[in-house]
Amino acid sequence: MRTTRRFRRLVQGVLLVLLAAYSIFPIYMVTVESLKTVDEDVFGSPFYVRHPSLEWYQNLFEEHEWMTHARIVTRTVPFLVWSRNTAIVFSAALAVILLSSLMAGYALGRLRPPAWRGWRRVLLATFLIPQTILFLPLYKVVFHLHLDDNLLALVLTYPMLAIPFCAWLFSVYFQKLSPDIEESAYIEGAGRFTAFLRIVLPMSWPVVVAAGLFALGVISSDFMFAGVFLPNQWHQTIAAGMATMDVSLEDLSVVSGISLGGLPVLLIAALFAGSYVRGLTAAMIEGA
Amino acid sequence: MAQMVAAPSGAKNGQVFGRGELARRRHDVVVAYLLLAPAVLLVLGVLAYPLGWLVEISLTNSSVLDTSTKLVWLGNYAGFLRDAEFWRASANTLGYLAITAILKMAVGVGIALLLARPFPGRPLVFVATFLPWAYPGGLGAVGWYWFLIPPLHSSYSVFMGDLHLFFDSRLGEGTWGFISLIAFNVWRGGSFVGIFLLAALNGIPEDLFDYATTEVKNAWRKFWMVTVPLLRPFLALATFLSLTGAAVDLGNVYYISGFRNVYPIVWTQAFHLALFGGQWGRAAALSLILMPVLTLILFICYRVFEPLEEDVA
Numbered sequence: 001m002r003t004t005r006r007f008r009r010l011v012q013g014v015l016l017v018l019l020a021a022y023s024i025f026p027i028y029m030v031t032v033e034s035l036k037t038v039d040e041d042v043f044g045s046p047f048y049v050r051h052p053s054l055e056w057y058q059n060l061f062e063e064h065e066w067m068t069h070a071r072i073v074t075r076t077v078p079f080l081v082w083s084r085n086t087a088i089v090f091s092a093a094l095a096v097i098l099l100s101s102l103m104a105g106y107a108l109g110r111l112r113p114p115a116w117r118g119w120r121r122v123l124l125a126t127f128l129i130p131q132t133i134l135f136l137p138l139y140k141v142v143f144h145l146h147l148d149d150n151l152l153a154l155v156l157t158y159p160m161l162a163i164p165f166c167a168w169l170f171s172v173y174f175q176k177l178s179p180d181i182e183e184s185a186y187i188e189g190a191g192r193f194t195a196f197l198r199i200v201l202p203m204s205w206p207v208v209v210a211a212g213l214f215a216l217g218v219i220s221s222d223f224m225f226a227g228v229f230l231p232n233q234w235h236q237t238i239a240a241g242m243a244t245m246d247v248s249l250e251d252l253s254v255v256s257g258i259s260l261g262g263l264p265v266l267l268i269a270a271l272f273a274g275s276y277v278r279g280l281t282a283a284m285i286e287g288a
Numbered sequence: 289m290a291q292m293v294a295a296p297s298g299a300k301n302g303q304v305f306g307r308g309e310l311a312r313r314r315h316d317v318v319v320a321y322l323l324l325a326p327a328v329l330l331v332l333g334v335l336a337y338p339l340g341w342l343v344e345i346s347l348t349n350s351s352v353l354d355t356s357t358k359l360v361w362l363g364n365y366a367g368f369l370r371d372a373e374f375w376r377a378s379a380n381t382l383g384y385l386a387i388t389a390i391l392k393m394a395v396g397v398g399i400a401l402l403l404a405r406p407f408p409g410r411p412l413v414f415v416a417t418f419l420p421w422a423y424p425g426g427l428g429a430v431g432w433y434w435f436l437i438p439p440l441h442s443s444y445s446v447f448m449g450d451l452h453l454f455f456d457s458r459l460g461e462g463t464w465g466f467i468s469l470i471a472f473n474v475w476r477g478g479s480f481v482g483i484f485l486l487a488a489l490n491g492i493p494e495d496l497f498d499y500a501t502t503e504v505k506n507a508w509r510k511f512w513m514v515t516v517p518l519l520r521p522f523l524a525l526a527t528f529l530s531l532t533g534a535a536v537d538l539g540n541v542y543y544i545s546g547f548r549n550v551y552p553i554v555w556t557q558a559f560h561l562a563l564f565g566g567q568w569g570r571a572a573a574l575s576l577i578l579m580p581v582l583t584l585i586l587f588i589c590y591r592v593f594e595p596l597e598e599d600v601a
Contacts, residue, residue: 129339138334
């Protein structure tokens with residue numbers, strides 16, 4: 001009896017180590033690759049790096065003189081510009097997604113207008129529309145709104161990738177959250193808005209984190225919209241820029257760009273992973 | 289005007305609103321629609337024109353070569369239904385969706401069960417499993433592509449090239465590209481499903497599992513008779529989300545491969561037909577033609593994850 005238990009724990013331990021290795025391995029490979037010199041890239045081992053160098057990372061920030069409209073010193077790979085653009089687009093899109101999903105979720109879960117279940121289903125159903133060709137007519141819309149080559153194009157189109165699920169999550173959560181929670185505030189004479197802001201929102205932050213992290217995952221997965229709507233490299237996000245960069249034998253800048261661009265998202269994800277799970281549980285099962 | 293409004297299904301049964309409450313209810317409904325408006329506009333509003341355009345053009349013979357566009361109604365669709373190649377492509381598409389969904393479920397259930405009980409170092413393994421999904425997919429796709437289909441000479445390209453050749457020579461051109469796409473999607477999506485199911489397991493009272501353990505001794509049977517039924521709605525929702533994930537990853541990998549790897553899949557063929565063949569009408573029809581099947585899958589998923597949308601008892 002004792003030995004079987006010990007055996008079980010051993011198996012579990014081995015499986016867990018394998019799981020961690022499986023999860024991290026590709027990220028590890030990208031990191032190793034980005035630290036290699038050309039020499040080692042060709043003749044070295046794929047699994048480790050003997051003489052790490054940061055030349056590809058430096059490449060991303062290297063300054064060169066370029067003639068633009070006026071004589072301006074710029075960077076060959078405008079990675080800083082891409083990073084700034086990405087930060088702007090992601091924070092704006094996240095704000096739009098969270099705000100509109102919260103509003104919709106509260107409306108559907110708490111106020112329950114006629115056909116509220118139907119609205120929820122219709123929103124979710126949009127996930128099924130095939131996007132391979134859709135982005136071409138979408139480009140027409142963006143073009144007509146004079147948003148092509150403008151970061152706003154992504155702020156306008158990203159929400160549709162995340163709102164359906166985020167609104168679903170919030171609405172299911174508010175549906176399960178006991179109405180007694182705001183009751184005391186109403187007795188004190190507070191309106192719906194005050195009660196929401198003072199009582200409901202503070203206790204709901206794991207769900208907000210869950211929705212936010214989901215949205216971040218979805219919009220950082222996008223490539224097509226960014227690539228199609230932002231042709232000018234000075235207006236691109238990291239993902240769009242990476243897609244236009246060429247990889248050659250002497251240039252692994254793309255790989256270093258990938259690992260550098262992924263870093264902030266990984267940090268945010270690692271930081272909020274626990275709340276993400278708590279938020280999902282709260283929304284789908286408990287209600288609080 | 290003192291019309292009685294039936295209580296919403298969430299309110300206490302049988303309760304009917306009085307005059308004052310009716311006004312309040314009407315006010316609430318107006319507020320609800322106002323709150324709903326931004327989300328609906330950002331989703332349905334943004335999609336309305338592109339989708340309408342796609343449907344409309346799929347009913348015509350619109351093409352770059354022939355500018356006299358005329359209505360052919362369902363002709364494009366009917367043409368594909370008679371085309372053996374189309375049937376192969378749609379079998380591939382559904383195969384891709386099914387294979388990735390099943391593999392992601394398997395990986396996800398494994399992750400969730402492994403991480404469900406506490407053990408030393410769990411937070412670390414937990415964060416590690418979270419990373420594949422959190423690692424920006426757009427960037428990850430670039431990484432995966434360069435590694436699995438190496439375009440340059442480097443330390444791993446010989447090995448990968450051999451693999452590439454091995455599969456393509458035995459199973460036909462493009463097999464390795466297809467496998468790498470599946471691997472990429474499963475790595476990413478399996479992590480998402482795993483964390484999702486972990487959240488579900490955390491919320492299901494442990495007594496239910498413990499009680500079941502006294503009834504069912506065999507671990508394998510316990511899994512099928514207890515764990516799976518308890519997780520069923522969550523599995524359905526995860527399946528639904530993983531189908532969309534599969535489509536997104538397909539698009540990304542296709543895009544960064546410079547549209548070179550034409551996966552034998554309906555959507556990339558539609559894309560190819562549009563951009564390189566200029567046959568917009570047929571391409572639009574091809575991209576929409578699987579909608580009935582997808583809608584069917586959607587409705588099945590809706591039915592199964594319905595319990596998650598119920599009020600608490």
